[in-house]
Amino acid sequence: MSNIISSLGGGSGIDTTGLVSGLTAAERAPKEALLNTRQEKLESQISGYGLLKSALSEFQGVLSPLANVDTFSARSVAFPDTDVITPNSLEAGAQTGSYQIEVQSVASAQTLVMGATNDKNAALGGSGTLSIQFGTWSYDNTDPDNPVATTFATNGDKAALNIDVEASDSLADIADKINAGDSGIQASVMKVDDQYQLMLTAPSGESNALMITGTDDATGTDPTLLSGFSFNETTQSALETQQGSDAVLQVNGLTVRRETNTIDDVIEGFNFTVNKASASETINFSVDEDKVVAEQAIRDFVDAYNLFLETANNLTGYSKDENNNTVRGELASDGTAKSMVRQLRSMIGAEVTGIESGFTALTNLGIRTELDGTLSIEESEFSDAMSNNFDLVADLFAQKTSSTNGYVEVGIGTRASSTVPGSYDVEITQDPEKGKLAAGAITHDFGAGVLDASGGGYSFKLNVNGTLSSEITLNGQYASAEELRADLQSLINGNDALKAVNAAVDVTLEGGQFVITSREYGSSSKVTINNQSAQMDELGLGTGSTMTATEGKDVQGTINGEAGFGAGEVLLPALGSDAYGLNLSVAPGATAQGAFTIGFSRGEGGTLNNLIDRFLASDGAIARREDTIDEQMEKIDTDREELDRRMEKYEARLSAQFLAMERIISSLNSTGSSLDGLIDRLPFTAKK
Known part of the structure; x- marks a missing residue:
């Protein structure tokens, strides 16, 4: 091509190179202009959809509070300045009312100290098991300065904790094992007078005190080590430095006991902490509805919708610029965008599906749709709805x-x-239904004396929901079937094999027999007993007992x-x-x-939110339209490449044609030169 172009103009003297370029450019111009117009339109649509998505997202952000029922259950509390009680949180839907609280005592946690040693990391040399149960101690207060723990009532709702101790374990190792049990016990090693001791702090509360039985397996260098960790009805080697007690409050004249100082179930939805006892001081406060939160959310919704509509109308229609010139929106000819805006406008004015009575549309609470599609609030009607029909307003907006x-x-x-x-x-x-095991009749006569299981002869394994426990052994002295029931439930639920799969049971007394019921419903819920010792017949749970196992039902x-x-x-x-x-x-x-x-x-908030979710989804209307635009942009790139090829061929054809013309002119020029003076040389011609 370069050889051809360099030859152009050589014979005629005409700038045929420029002529070819001009003709090629003239041929290209209308086609390229068409591609440019299409590209500009598509790029404008991409920009327009970006603005539309942003506007939808901003509007959706305002909808989230409206779809949440908590917005319409907001509460406020007027709490006095006091160091007796610290308010922590107030949840939506908290119980409203006026309250008076008097703190008579605060909760405390039982603390036990044991196992003095010179080196907290040295192996103690003893092995066996530490069995820890939760419950309530009764005390002999003959000497008020030195109360003595006498009898223990097991808390059946708290799972027992069993710690396996090896001869190589140190005091620090035992503390780590207790903490790893996730029972609520805090174990730490304290240095006191040049010796280290293990300190156990139970969860606060009177019924969360600890009974500890150390069972040595008679091996190691100290075969009686763990008995020195015991704190039970017969052996109290450990030292109790603090008793467990409940927090006691008077709430509107009623006595309330709680095992912790952080309380969230006395006044529903109100969490507070008791700091100290102050029997002479009454804390007065009130919990009230806070409709301001909901009202502001509704007003924000109206403003946000109007702002969205303005943006959407500018994108899909025509608007005026600062010079009052008409400006065509980037999506004015885009049917998908217009359809989405129509759907949203239609939903704003329609009744909410799923609400059969009460307020079923925005107009019921004074929100009007103007001729231009914007929303306005008729204040008197809106105020009346918020004051007298607040529940209906909540149903209109929030999911229910x-x-x-x-x-x-x-x-x-x-x-x-x-x-x-x-x-x-x-x-x-x-x-x-839950799976359960109904035991046979209890044959032990508690009226004639306690059931003494301290020798360890009462043992069994329990299969709960398909998981078999390790051996469970009773080790206490029980004055009643109720004491035994509580201990059974605690020991079963504290078994490591069952805890590992969150299998738990409730043990009840029904008609003089134990019933062990899984805490799960369904066809996989079942309870069976295995490997019972002979003594378990006294409890109706032995191999000679008539038991009935019932599987659960879905x-x-x-x-x-x-x-x-x-x-x-x-x-x-x-x-x-x-x-x-x-x-x-x-x-x-x-x-x-x-x-x-x-x-x-879904309410108005949830319905609109769901619609916008569909618009903005990865496979939604906007994503599909953007994919189509991208494909059209790629087609323009392909068309440009095709145009370049066609223009290259066109330019080559013109160049070849002009080259042929140049050759003819060059030939004619040569012929003309050879004719110069020819006439003078012809015979019989004369010159003047």
Whole structure:
């Protein structure tokens, strides 16, 4: 091509090189202009969708509080300045009312000290087991300055802790093992008068005191070491430096006892800490509704929607600039963007699906849609709604579930984005049940004397939900079946094999026999007993006892006539059904209530939030449209490459044509030169 171009203009003297370039540029111009126009439009649409996504995200951020029921359950507390009680937190939905609290005593934790040694890291030389149980000590207070722990009542709700001690363990190792048990006991090694001692601090509270039995296996250099760690009804080698006690309060005239000084269940939703006793001082305060939070959230919603609508209208329509010139929006011709804005506007003005009565649309509380689509608040109507129908306002905006069966709670699962709001007919056909083992009759006569298991002859293994425990051994003296029941429950739930899989039981006394019930519902819930010693017959749990094992059952039922899937006490709607995404927690007794209904509504906040989620999803309308635009941009790049190839060929063709012309002109020029003076040389010609 360069040889051809360099030859152009050589014969004619005409700037044919420039002529070829000009003709090529003229041929390219309209096609390139069309591509440029298309590219500019697509780039403008990409920019427009970026602005639209940003506007949707900002609007969605304002919707989140509206969809949250806590916004409409906000509370405020007027608490006095005092060092007796420290308020920690106030939850949404806290119980409103006026309260008077008098702190009579604070909770304390039992502290035991044991095992003096010169080196906390030296091997102690003894091995065996430390068995630690929680419960309540009774004291002989004959000498008020030196009370003596006498009898112990096991706290059956607290799992026992068993620590295996090896001869190579030091005092620090034992402390680490106790702390690793995650029982609430704090173990530390303290240096006192040049010796180290193990200090155990129980969880605070009167019923969380410790009874410790050290059982040596008679090996090692100190075969009686662990008995020196004991603190039980017969051996108290450990020193008790502080008793466990409860916090005692008077709340609106009622006496309340709690095992900890941080209390969150006296006034529902209000967490506070008791710092000191002050029987002469009454703390007066009130917990009130705080509607300001909800009101501000609604006003923010109106403002945010109007701002979004302004941005959306500018993008999908026409607006005026600062010079009052009409400006066409980047997405003015984009059907997808316009459709999304229409859907959002339509939803704003529509009734909320799933609300069958009360406030079903924004207009019910004085929020109006103006001719231009913006929202406005009719203040008197809005104020009346907030003052007199606040519950209906909450139902309109916040996500809500309901059930007409008091034994069934409706929860919202991770798939609720596809759940269809509305009312559903439900029938529970089978209540959930827990697996249990009903023992035979207790033959020991507690009226004739205590049951002495301190010799360790009462042992067994328990299989709970498919997990077999290690050997469980009773080691106390029991004056009643109730004492024995509490100890059984504590020892079973403290077994390491069962704790490892979170398998636990409740032990009850029913008609003179023990019933051991798994804490799990469902068909996998079961309890069986194995490897019993002969003495267990006295408790109705031996091989000679008549026992009945009953397996648990999964809940069964239908939702809108379709069978649900039961897992334990949870009933799930059929996969793909309208109710799928909800979950029903069913308590025993639900079947007796017969058919009932459940309801689900996302509220205005949740409905709009769900719609925007769909718009902004990775496979949503915006993402699909952006993919299409990207494909069109790639097509423009391909078209540009094709145009370049065509123009190159066009330029080559023009160049070849002009080169041929140059050759003809050059040939004519040569012929003309050879004719110069030819006439003068012809014969019979003359010159003047």
